[in-house]
Amino acid sequence: MCNSATPALGQAQPTGADYVAFRLPPEAEHYNFKMGRLRARLSGSAMTEWTDNINLSQQQPQSELTFGPDVGLAFDWRPTSEQDLKFDLGLGYRWHVNNPSLDSLTIAPTSRIEHRIIVDHVQFLFHDDYSLQTDPTERPEISGAPGTLVNFKRFNNTTGLSTSWKPIKDLTLVASYDFTYNRSMSGQFTSLDHNGNALGSALYYSLTPRWMVGLNLGYSLNSYPQHIQNDSTAYSIGPVVSFKASEHFQANASVGYSRIDFAPTGTITDQSQSRGINYVFWVDHRFNSKMQHTLRISDVTSDGLGSNFTETTAIQYEFRVKVRARLSLNPSVVYEQSVVSGVGGEHANRYLLNFGAQWNVSRRWDVGLSGAHVLRTSDQLNHGYAQNRLTLTVTRNF
Secondary structure: OOOOOOOEOOOOOOOOHHHHOOOOOOOOOOOOEEEOOEEEEEEEEEEEEEEOOOOOEOOOOOOEEEEEEEEEEEEEEOOOOOEEEEEEEEEEEEEEOOOHHHOEEEEOOOOEEEEEEEEOOEEEEEEEEEEEEOOHHHOOOOOEOOOOOOOOOEEEEEEEEEEEEEEEOOEEEEEEEEEEEEEEOOOOOHHHOEEEEEEEEEEEEEOOOOEEEEEEEEEEEEEOOOOOOOOEEEEEEEEEEEEEEEOOEEEEEEEEEEEEEEOOOOOOOOOOOEEEEEEEEEEEEEOOOOEEEEEEEEEEEEEOOOOOEEEEEEEEEEEEEEEEOOEEEOOEEEEEEEEEOOOOOOEEEEEEEEEEEEEEOOOOEEEEEEEEEEEEEEOOOOOOEEEEEEEEEEEEEO
């Protein structure tokens, strides 16, 4: 819940990290079953979560206790040294003690089908990413009105194909296409239902083993079948730089100029058009085998809610430390500033504090405890809120 999950508009896709290496990804350590070229993982977990403000309300917060099971299934099959087929599914269900109307199936955002093939100097990547979102704090604009529930159940599926070609050793050319299908599963927020088409192209050049530079270009179309939000067309272009000093320190930066044109196809009255610079800066430093931290600074433009777009500037710091061989801690802090387009558009700030602890009880059993605090302030009446969460998860790895 640290970051907004709203899709960024006008940002070139894909990024360079998945293509410069140009090889099959390494085998994940957490696969616990092996038969020939097939590796698999099966896990089951039970969770319970308490929150003091399920409805994100400033005046009438409601506490809630949620519980439910989760099943994780994944496999990695490599029939040849140049092919890799992956499947990952996280499936669960959530029951709410005080608000059963919020009960829902969940599909983890990491769920994915991926087939990677390398033919001579060309790599093909077919993918299908699917998730069922239920957490309204994933949108920076959402807050609850007094006496109402925020039922944020959304199914998102993105299917795409990307190709990358290495005409020479240090140069990589990339082209991609993605189709997104996003729909409400609760009857609320149906105005956000949309279909998206995105084309991306990029080139990356390795100046030295430590430095990589590149250029990203993007073009996308968003259409809304409810005709409440305005359809949009987005263009973007900008450089990317990657620096890897060692296995312990790396940094990436991408800056792009984006233009988003909105057509008057919806009923909202926002006539704003988006022009400006978006950026993402990311630094990761590993002190040693037990301590690592990450800093991320970004400014992105995402589709609006009752407006054409929302621009969000965020700073995120995360620290990971292994206290003992079986105990890990993972605190993080996030600050977000969001500006909603249109006359009288909202200006809001969010502060997110998170703390997680993971205890590996045995080879097959893990216990996780996490806490989170979200504080939202706004220049509009009754649009702020404070929420606290405490979550306990017990996992069995088969």
